[in-house]
Amino acid sequence: xxxxxxxxxxxxxxxxxxxxxxxxxxxxxxxxxxxxxxxxxxxxxxxxxxxxxxxxxxxxxxxxxxxxxxxxxxxxxxxxxxxxxxxxxxxxxxxxxxxxxxxxxxxxxxxxxxxxxxxxxxxxxxxxxxxxxxxxxxxxxxxxxxxxxxxxxxxxxxxxxxxxxxxxxxxxxxxxxxxxxxxxxxxxxxxxxxxxxxxxxxxxxxxxxxxxxxxxx
Amino acid sequence: xxxxxxxxxxxxxxxxxxxxxxxxxxxxxxxxxxxxxxxxxxxxxxxxxxxxxxxxxxxxxxxxxxxxxxxxxxxxxxxxxxxxxxxxxxxxxxxxxxxxxxxxxxxxxxxxxxxxxxxxxxxxxxxxxxxxxxxxxxxxxxx
Amino acid sequence: xxxxxxxxxxxxxxxxxxxxxxxxxxxxxxxxxxxxxxxxxxxxxxxxxxxxxxxxxxxxxxxxxxxxxxxxxxxxxxxxxxxxxxxxxxxxxxxxxxxxxxxxxxxxxxxxxxxxxxxxxxxxxxxxxxxxxxxxxxxxxxxxxxxxxxxxxxxxxxxxxxxxxxxxxxxxxxxxxxxxxxxxxxxxxxxxxxxxxxxxxxxxxxxxxxxxxxxxxxxxxxxxxxxxxxxxxxxxxxxxxxxxxxxxxxxxxxxxxxxxxxxxxxxxxxxxxxxxxxxxxxxxxxxxxxxxxxxxxxxxxxxxxxxxxxxxxxxxxxxxxxxxxxxxxxxxxxxxxxxxxxxxxxxxxxxxxxxxx
Numbered sequence: 001x002x003x004x005x006x007x008x009x010x011x012x013x014x015x016x017x018x019x020x021x022x023x024x025x026x027x028x029x030x031x032x033x034x035x036x037x038x039x040x041x042x043x044x045x046x047x048x049x050x051x052x053x054x055x056x057x058x059x060x061x062x063x064x065x066x067x068x069x070x071x072x073x074x075x076x077x078x079x080x081x082x083x084x085x086x087x088x089x090x091x092x093x094x095x096x097x098x099x100x101x102x103x104x105x106x107x108x109x110x111x112x113x114x115x116x117x118x119x120x121x122x123x124x125x126x127x128x129x130x131x132x133x134x135x136x137x138x139x140x141x142x143x144x145x146x147x148x149x150x151x152x153x154x155x156x157x158x159x160x161x162x163x164x165x166x167x168x169x170x171x172x173x174x175x176x177x178x179x180x181x182x183x184x185x186x187x188x189x190x191x192x193x194x195x196x197x198x199x200x201x202x203x204x205x206x207x208x209x210x211x212x213x214x215x216x217x
Numbered sequence: 218x219x220x221x222x223x224x225x226x227x228x229x230x231x232x233x234x235x236x237x238x239x240x241x242x243x244x245x246x247x248x249x250x251x252x253x254x255x256x257x258x259x260x261x262x263x264x265x266x267x268x269x270x271x272x273x274x275x276x277x278x279x280x281x282x283x284x285x286x287x288x289x290x291x292x293x294x295x296x297x298x299x300x301x302x303x304x305x306x307x308x309x310x311x312x313x314x315x316x317x318x319x320x321x322x323x324x325x326x327x328x329x330x331x332x333x334x335x336x337x338x339x340x341x342x343x344x345x346x347x348x349x350x351x352x353x354x355x356x357x358x359x360x
Numbered sequence: 361x362x363x364x365x366x367x368x369x370x371x372x373x374x375x376x377x378x379x380x381x382x383x384x385x386x387x388x389x390x391x392x393x394x395x396x397x398x399x400x401x402x403x404x405x406x407x408x409x410x411x412x413x414x415x416x417x418x419x420x421x422x423x424x425x426x427x428x429x430x431x432x433x434x435x436x437x438x439x440x441x442x443x444x445x446x447x448x449x450x451x452x453x454x455x456x457x458x459x460x461x462x463x464x465x466x467x468x469x470x471x472x473x474x475x476x477x478x479x480x481x482x483x484x485x486x487x488x489x490x491x492x493x494x495x496x497x498x499x500x501x502x503x504x505x506x507x508x509x510x511x512x513x514x515x516x517x518x519x520x521x522x523x524x525x526x527x528x529x530x531x532x533x534x535x536x537x538x539x540x541x542x543x544x545x546x547x548x549x550x551x552x553x554x555x556x557x558x559x560x561x562x563x564x565x566x567x568x569x570x571x572x573x574x575x576x577x578x579x580x581x582x583x584x585x586x587x588x589x590x591x592x593x594x595x596x597x598x599x600x601x602x603x604x605x606x607x608x609x610x611x612x613x614x615x616x617x618x619x620x621x622x623x624x625x626x627x628x629x630x631x632x633x634x635x636x637x638x639x640x641x642x643x644x645x646x647x648x649x650x651x652x653x654x655x656x657x658x659x660x661x662x663x664x665x666x667x668x669x670x671x672x673x674x675x676x677x678x679x680x681x682x683x684x685x686x687x688x689x690x691x692x693x694x695x696x697x698x699x700x701x702x703x704x705x706x707x708x709x710x711x712x713x714x715x716x717x
Binding site: 001002004005008016018020021023024025026027029032033037091092093095096099100106107108109110111165170171174 | 606622660661671675677679687688695697699
């Protein structure tokens with residue numbers, strides 16, 4: 001069995017098992033967890049509207065924080081949109097997703113995908129440099145923040161290398177690319193990358209929490 | 218009756234057929250190569266068998282190069298056709314087997330394709346052969 | 361049987377002119393996928409080349425390799441090459457049969473010990489006492505070992521000999537294996553494909569004949585001159601792949617326009633072979649040009665790498681049930697953990713109410 005056969009076969013199957021097992025475990029575990037009992041007098045009893053609103057208001061910063069957050073917000077968008085384009089609009093990726101989900105849609109030309117990949121990588125590097133240099137970020141970062149950036153960037157980097165046949169033959173690079181995606185699958189449910197699923201419930205919960213206390217946020 | 222033509226299938230497409238886009242790079246390579254024969258006497262050979270072409274692309278390349286003033290046929294191991302294209306210094310050399318199958322087609326950028334000039338050993342042999350003929354001839358005359 | 365004349369001497373004896381010889385060298389260079397600048401070197405080497413003895417053994421195979429070779433499209437050039445090798449043993453092509461054939465093999469081996477070229481096509485069965493294929497009372501393994509011992513080099517022609525091919529495909533009922541798995545003390549050169557392109561077989565043999573050495577090989581033992589680039593990298597449909605234009609079925613608009621066949625399972629990106637440039641049937645076309653994706657037949661275990669019509673990026677797993685099971689197990693354990701946490705907290709709350717201190 002070649003490295004590529006291993007990556008496309010058993011490694012892919014097991015990484016998907018772990019991805020789905022871990023994701024459901026974490027999602028169900030968190031959502032069914034007992035609600036925090038707040039014995040204080042609520043300033044606002046009906047929090048639903050504020051909760052839903054918070055899910056959306058967090059897409060952009062408040063004008064007051066412009067100076068400190070504009071850069072990272074733009075970089076964040078560049079990274080996320082770039083990654084979404086690469087993952088969801090590269091035709092071989094669509095074929096993979098359609099095998100899992102039965103859904104299918106049109107893709108983009110490869111040079112567009114490569115541009116999106118380059119933007120994604122550049123943004124990830126910018127985020128990492130900021131995390132290393134900014135004193136506040138240094139203080140609140142742990143090893144997992146660095147790992148999450150690395151695990152996200154690796155499939156993009158290896159995918160682009162495979163496309164360009166850099167340093168190695170294509171089958172080997174393709175195998176490394178698939179293995180790096182499998183590493184992402186395995187790590188995804190258990191680390192901070194799970195925010196890709198949890199961002200809606202967490203913003204909703206935060207909105208409810210603030211609303212109950214009468215905080216406008 | 219083979220009947221292939223009676224099968225009512227026609228390919229309808231208004232788009233041009235698949236193109237690799239290899240024609241323009243080859244023409245550029247030829248253009249670069251053309252500076253060599255004049256300056257250094259160095260010739261360049263491009264084996265068309267090693268280049269991927271879409272349907273009709275090779276024909277298009279050859280048609281673009283066109284035909285020039287000289288055409289020659291070599292009769293050895295089947296026919297080989299050597300002709301200069303409309304661009305002087307650019308030659309097409311096609312080797313065929315005795316059965317007529319194409320063996321190779323090359324573009325040669327040179328002042329004279331090597332196959333056209335006589336091998337030196339053949340020249341010496343020719344001199345010897347002619348000398349033999351004349352000796353025989355004069356022997357017959359004097360007899 | 362071999363003799364002492366060089367190829368140059370033989371060709372001149374047959375009345376070939378010097379220009380004819382240069383033409384022969386040009387065709388040979390093209391066949392060996394060497395650049396035209398190598399023609400003078402090839403001419404010099406061929407002038408001095410001596411006639412090697414070749415013993416060709418066929419094991420678990422379909423004779424497709426021999427069919428391919430004998431239908432090669434430049435018979436003159438190749439017949440000159442083959443006139444110049446001494447094919448002393450070949451089941452399908454030899455006139456001799458039975459004891460006479462075996463005697464010819466033994467005689468050729470004895471006369472050219474240490475110098476002959478062994479060509480093998482077909483896989484070698486290893487299961488059940490190796491009973492599944494035998495010739496003249498010898499198992500394939502016995503014959504392979506016996507002949508390989510005195511060979512200068514071994515050429516495994518076809519995917520069966522090179523990597524096991526169809527006989528080795530799962531579940532491999534005969535325990536088939538390949539030449540380089542069994543012969544480790546001789547140089548083994550692989551010329552895989554099902555079947556190999558005739559020009560690739562003769563080009564490889566021509567290289568040995570011309571230079572007396574094996575050509576440069578890749579990590580799977582294949583001559584780099586022919587297997588150095590993937591089908592995808594040299595495919596004339598590659599621009600459609602780049603532009604994201606794919607045939608979705610074999611009879612749709614995209615298929616008619618000659619768009620990329622990746623979605624229909626083409627294995628061109630991970631298959632290394634010369635089809636896209638050398639082509640088949642006198643250079644007429646190759647599978648992709650005829651509208652069918654590459655099935656990857658020059659790669660090890662190509663038969664067991666997932667469906668021929670499944671896109672490469674889909675992977676080879678078929679684990680819908682497995683994923684459902686994993687997701688179900690995750691959800692169940694998640695529910696259990698949440699319930700457990702809840703009941704512990706409820707207990708703690710109750711205790712707290714009883715004894716707030």
